[in-house]
Amino acid sequence: MGDLWGPATRLRTLPSMNVEDREVEWKLAYSIPNFAKAVDLSETTIRGAIRRSELIPCYPAKMKPIITREEGIHWLRSLRSEP
Secondary structure, eight states: OOOSGGGGOOOOOOOOOOOHHHTTTTTEEHHHHHHHHTTOOHHHHHHHHHHHHHHHHHOHHHHHSSEEHHHHHHOOOOOOOOO
16 A cells, blocks of 8 residues: 555546646645645644644745655544544
């Protein structure tokens, strides 16, 4: 079984998705808005997880936080599986 964004478990691309949205699914790292799109959650939810140190961004440009694919997968797997 591959990781969440790997070829073995490709996310289904809906016909209504534009090219930019499809490209968001396959990046090595994501801006907060693009990560939120990729996991279908709000930016507020993502920023809250960062504030609580549940999701750890890196800062390669010293100012703009990005979420690596590995960190995103780790965070998603740590979430509850039921409401």
